[in-house]
Amino acid sequence: MNNLLSLKSRLVILLILFMSPVLAMAETLDTGDTAWILTSTALVLFMTLPGLALFYGGLVRSKNVLSVLMQCFVIACVVSILWVVYGYSLSFAEGNSFVGGLGNLFLGEVTRASMSGTLPETVFVMFQMTFAIITPALIVGGFAERMKFSAMLLFSIIWVTLVYFPICHMVWGGGWLAEKGLLDFAGGTVVHITAGVAAIVAALVMGNRNGFPTTPMMPHNMTMTVTGAGMLWVGWFGFNAGSAVAANGDAGMAMLVTHISAACGAFTWAVMEWLRYGKPSALGTVTGMVAGLGTITPASGFVGPMGALVIGISAGVICFIATGFIKRKLKIDDSLDVFPVHGVGGMLGTFMAGIFAASSLGGVGYAEGVTMGSQLGVQVIGIVFTFAWTAVVTFIILKVVNAIIGLRVSDEDETQGLDITEHDERGYII
């Protein structure tokens, strides 16, 4: 039982923390845990700045490179402010089954002495903040190269408020999905399904980029993209192994399975391209890496190395097929393929976490009285709910923002490029 508690440390610690503050205060600070989560926090922020920013920046055309870098940077700034003002409270303060309360506005209850498990609460606040930052930044890939900067900002502010903070509370902050026993170690539902679904909804509501899919819209700097992808791989160790919220065996195993899945996803995608198109590409390889990483994320605290091999390879195959299907067959301009990689990967990983958590398959085993079937039932509920909530709320937010300030730049501005029209700058003066 002790083992199980530590394996689900995040959920359990939070439950204890909010149900019984006196008990939580009694936990003593562990310097090893604290040091690792401080490190992980830096790694996860590094994923967004500059990892994701470079990854996305290289994939757009040169006239829009700054707009994408700028969107990632400004989202990081604004979400940080929101997190302090009310985001942490809505995510982790005591509340109802769907959203946290307002008891910790402006981090009013967070002091040097307050604890979250074996960490200073300040460290937990920062660690979780970096997750809140990267999620809306991932969505940028769905509406890249055509959204007004002002609309992007307003959308992101409302989106984290109505989608990210509540889902985070439901899954990690003691909400109903946590109580149901949903296995989502590091954000398959909270981060990847929400970002992926929001991105494709944004692409559908805003419409395709002018000229898609007949005009070539090639990545302008693959070197930038591969560099950013490398940073994402490294940063993901903080994302998943940090989600153990401790420096222990769970963190070690999470790092191991994360790495295995990234390697399998990348290599599998390259092989798929080799078989189908005759040549393996750098872009395909790094895309497979992201798919492998996104897919292992929800499962990373529950599965073993064998599970990670299967999860990584499945990510490489299924996300590869999904990418072609959505862009080529459905002709939906989810410009940087956020949904097929993160959304599909998040769903796949959340489902497979329910399978490979089985101790017979090298996982940590299920809670008492839970079978693989019942766990998978819970996983499916988590996936379907997160998908539906995100899709509906994102759709409404986009319609509201469109009514207030309009979502898209003019056709003329889109042709000229957002760097000049939105920021009066150019990415390259050569």
Added chain:
Amino acid sequence: MKLITAIIKPFKLDDVRESLSDIGVQGITVTEVKGFGRQKGHTELYRGAEYVVDFLPKVKLEVAVASDMADKVIEAIRSAANTGKIGDGKIFVSPVESVIRIRTGETDAEAL
């Protein structure tokens, strides 16, 4: 006098420059250009999306020489730039009315 303009494969530039030096050509002008001929373009594939790239990178050489040198220059370029594969390029020869050296004001043969 003749102006010889050659479009060649970029990786052949050094060979062509050397063989032109060998026959005593005093100066050339080089420009990086793009275009297509019988070779046409090529396709690039990004996440399974195929893009046709119509224009391939080439190098354009311009050499102004006395008329009696023209055949030697043409032969030097042709033999140095030839790979035997499609896309080796073309050589255009046109008459030049006059040449002026800016520094000294010398004209025609003396200016070459």
